[in-house]
Amino acid sequence: MESANEIIRIEGLNKTFHTKDGDVVALDDIHLEIAQGEIFGIIGLSGAGKSTLVRCMNLLEQPTAGRVFFDGQELSELGRKELNEKRHSIGMIFQSFNLLMQRTALQNICFPLELVGTPKAEAKKRARELLALVNLEEKENSYPAQLSGGQKQRVAIARALATNPKVLLCDEATSALDPNTTRGVLALLKDINQKLGVTIVVITHEMSVIEEICSRVAILDHSHIVELGRVEDIFVKPQSQIARHLLFPAGKKKFKFGSGGRCLRIVFDGLSSYEPVLSSMVLECGYPVNILFADTRDIDGKAMGQIVVELPDEEKAVHRMYAYLNTQGIRFEEVKDL
Amino acid sequence: MKPELLQLILPSTWESLYMTLISAALAYIAGLPLGILLVVTDKNGIRPLPTLNAVLGTLVNLLRSVPFLILFIALRYVTSAIVGKAYGARAVIVALFVAAAPFIARMVESSLKEVDPGVIEASQSMGANTMQIICKVLLPEARASLLVGAAISITTILGYSAMAGIVGGGGLGAVAINYGYYRNETAMMWIMIVILVAIVQVFQEVGLYLSRMVDKRIR
Ligand SMILES: Nc1ncnc2c1ncn2[C@@H]1O[C@H](COP(=O)(O)OP(=O)(O)O)[C@@H](O)[C@H]1O
Numbered sequence: 001m002e003s004a005n006e007i008i009r010i011e012g013l014n015k016t017f018h019t020k021d022g023d024v025v026a027l028d029d030i031h032l033e034i035a036q037g038e039i040f041g042i043i044g045l046s047g048a049g050k051s052t053l054v055r056c057m058n059l060l061e062q063p064t065a066g067r068v069f070f071d072g073q074e075l076s077e078l079g080r081k082e083l084n085e086k087r088h089s090i091g092m093i094f095q096s097f098n099l100l101m102q103r104t105a106l107q108n109i110c111f112p113l114e115l116v117g118t119p120k121a122e123a124k125k126r127a128r129e130l131l132a133l134v135n136l137e138e139k140e141n142s143y144p145a146q147l148s149g150g151q152k153q154r155v156a157i158a159r160a161l162a163t164n165p166k167v168l169l170c171d172e173a174t175s176a177l178d179p180n181t182t183r184g185v186l187a188l189l190k191d192i193n194q195k196l197g198v199t200i201v202v203i204t205h206e207m208s209v210i211e212e213i214c215s216r217v218a219i220l221d222h223s224h225i226v227e228l229g230r231v232e233d234i235f236v237k238p239q240s241q242i243a244r245h246l247l248f249p250a251g252k253k254k255f256k257f258g259s260g261g262r263c264l265r266i267v268f269d270g271l272s273s274y275e276p277v278l279s280s281m282v283l284e285c286g287y288p289v290n291i292l293f294a295d296t297r298d299i300d301g302k303a304m305g306q307i308v309v310e311l312p313d314e315e316k317a318v319h320r321m322y323a324y325l326n327t328q329g330i331r332f333e334e335v336k337d338l
Numbered sequence: 339m340k341p342e343l344l345q346l347i348l349p350s351t352w353e354s355l356y357m358t359l360i361s362a363a364l365a366y367i368a369g370l371p372l373g374i375l376l377v378v379t380d381k382n383g384i385r386p387l388p389t390l391n392a393v394l395g396t397l398v399n400l401l402r403s404v405p406f407l408i409l410f411i412a413l414r415y416v417t418s419a420i421v422g423k424a425y426g427a428r429a430v431i432v433a434l435f436v437a438a439a440p441f442i443a444r445m446v447e448s449s450l451k452e453v454d455p456g457v458i459e460a461s462q463s464m465g466a467n468t469m470q471i472i473c474k475v476l477l478p479e480a481r482a483s484l485l486v487g488a489a490i491s492i493t494t495i496l497g498y499s500a501m502a503g504i505v506g507g508g509g510l511g512a513v514a515i516n517y518g519y520y521r522n523e524t525a526m527m528w529i530m531i532v533i534l535v536a537i538v539q540v541f542q543e544v545g546l547y548l549s550r551m552v553d554k555r556i557r
Pocket residue numbers: 017018019024025026044045046047048049050051052053
């Protein structure tokens with residue numbers, strides 16, 4: 001399906017690393033299209049191949065096979081010089097910020113402008129605008145060592161935006177930050193996406209990051225894309241084991257899910273709060289349930305929630321509950337293991 | 339006695355400094371690019387060229403493994419062809435250059451390799467070419483370490499130059515050896531030693547001070 005507004009297109013991508021201990025297939029048969037202006041998420045566990053995938057998007061990593069198109073141009077067809085020019089329109093930020101430690105915040109933002117030969121005064125002016133955009137005007141003369149993690153990432157974002165890129169690649173950009181700072185940085189990314197129309201590719205191992213800002217997501221597992229679609233859809237109907245695993249934040253996963261008992265995962269799509277639904281269900285069916293897990297989030301502006309309850313042993317009760325949920329139009333699925 | 343002593347000390351100190359600084363400067367002219375090449379063409383470098391890297395690495399190792407005095411003697415015909423004679427301060431400078439350039443190349447190499455690969459990667463992602471990465475990332479980011487390396491290199495060269503005193507080089511080393519060894523005037527030798535130690539100390543401290551001053555990684 002050729003769509004006019006796609007900015008990144010990946011076809012049959014394979015990346016194999018040849019190491020002393022044999023070949024490592026980091027990516028296998030990846031197909032992906034990212035639309036202009038969207039915030040696209042790529043999630044997976046550590047070692048799934050996320051970084052390799054995002055690095056193939058600006059050819060920091062040379063694909064073993066397959067093709068990567070940026071804005072209609074196949075990247076591997078470009079010469080070194082042309083590739084470098086293309087890279088001016090692909091910004092990238094990293095988990096470890098990767099700022100130049102011997103340059104101030106302002107000088108860091110000027111760096112990509114120096115690379116393209118922007119006159120000094122003009123570069124400074126632009127850098128100041130960008131500092132204002134990321135809310136760090138007062139830090140212009142601070143060195144990275146004098147900034148907090150969140151501030152460093154803001155400088156990195158400003159730097160990545162200096163040459164007006166069409167795409168911003170974010171490789172675990174919030175993974176080194178605390179939850180509050182993470183929220184701030186994600187809000188900034190969203191803002192940039194909306195204000196400047198920059199397409200954003202977010203790599204993360206945290207579902208909460210995807211839920212917070214992404215419209216679509218690809219789930220990467222062992223070098224393959226196992227699920228791809230709208231975040232809401234995947235949240236409501238995860239197909240893969242890995243998707244389910246990612247949906248449950250690590251800290252809340254330590255429940256013993258019934259001693260062999262059956263569990264029900266009930267999903268709320270923002271139309272109703274889950275508490276009345278659950279209590280009505282219990283009243284209606286006359287059987288108590290055990291809540292094992294409950295969580296609500298804000299996904300792309302809509303309140304979403306899910307709870308996992310332990311089902312009663314009686315088959316009759318289970319049927320009643322299913323019937324009740326069906327009549328209410330509430331989505332649910334039986335889960336055994338998370 | 340005092341003025342005579344000064345007449346001996348001042349010119350030989352000057353000669354030592356002159357030999358050391360001139361040959362350090364010359365050795366940096368060759369060693370700095372060589373060190374940069376070693377880093378850039380490394381298999382994990384920004385422009386991997388394994389063959390060139392291996393050739394340069396071997397050359398550097400070969401030169402580094404020849405003890406300085408032997409190098410000085412081995413080079414005496416080359417030296418006289420270049421400076422006209424095979425002894426004296428100018429002759430020592432030739433040998434010092436040959437000995438110090440590969441040493442400096444390794445010092446530069448190790449400084450540049452301290453630069454965070456993530457920062458290099460970030461600059462690549464911004465479309466920096468090889469030259470821009472060298473001039474705007476590698477060298478400025480490594481400047482503190484490069485300065486420490488320069489201090490170490492200069493003091494090492496000073497040590498070599500003193501050694502050359504035994505085979506007709508000039509400077510403090512020659513005086514120390516002439517008086518301390520041939521004439522058995524140990525007092526004179528000790529004066530020279532103290533001056534050498536003082537010079538090493540000064541270079542070391544100045545190097546470290548400058549390094550700290552330019553390093554913005556420290557709050
Ligand atoms: N330069 C490399 N050399 C060899 N193996 C690599 C290299 N980079 C990544 N890999 C391997 O590829 C796989 C995917 O790595 P990566 O893309 O970094 O995963 P993620 O970012 O999802 O944690 C891992 O098994 C990793 O060890």
